[in-house]
Amino acid sequence: MRIKGKGTPDADAPWHEIVPGLWMGGHVYRDAAGVRMRAVVGVEFDTVLSLYRLDGHGPGAGVEHHCVEVPDGPLVPEQIEAVCGMADIAAADVRDGRRVLVRCHSGYNRSGLVVVQSLINLGYTTEDAIFLVRYRRSKWALNNPLFVDYLTSGLDVARLLTGLGALDG
Template structure:
């Protein structure tokens, strides 16, 4: 593996997404954030970001990637993995959100599931919130829970939050 990176003395390191933190300023609203790479929102449903080479916890059995440009490494078998290209844009279409959210609910009924995007702020929040809503939670409660468990910066993309709250109206 070291030769692939050009450094024959390179050491492979295990990056733990629960212990490692991600911080920065979100493009939407210049919102600062600092949180673990992944956070458990409700039992068995994890949400977060990703960085190439980060180790997927072995208890995660379903992986939903909304940011296929970065990938988790894993040595254990996954029950399912799906990668969908989604953008953190105010013009992002929502036509695939219900299908993804319904899939997340199917997955988390059988085993721990991680929904990730780049930082775990908007795209993953959109899908996780909608999954919670399809499971009976109101939009405002789902949004509040995600912000409490993950970060107040979640759903700082106002079009994502507006879409979620508009469904309930």
């Protein structure tokens, strides 16, 4: 499940480097001629973190791969916790000098959520991290306002608040 952006174009490359060692991408992009292409990961990265899965999109053999599918919409506490876990992996691997790709379908929202939290874990402010993602990946990155709210509130707070809704049922 993903948010259908109003006229949101595909990215212009399969992935972009946000800070040294930390890349953000998707499973599709448009080449220079405007043709929609599959973004297939080979062995360009040491670690690939996928928040969306499509068969045939890699990564190649020997690449560490973590996959946690989450929707591009409201998250439950367990999904926010999984996002935090993915961000912890990404930040630790970047600190260790590994090349990390975080990806989702289009490479805008779910991957943006993890990349921003990874940057926060690496010492960036939330505002700077959001700016970097939008500047380096696309102005369309993090077009899901709920994910921006999660990040500006803090994912720990967002996890607790989303859990309160479960108590009402």
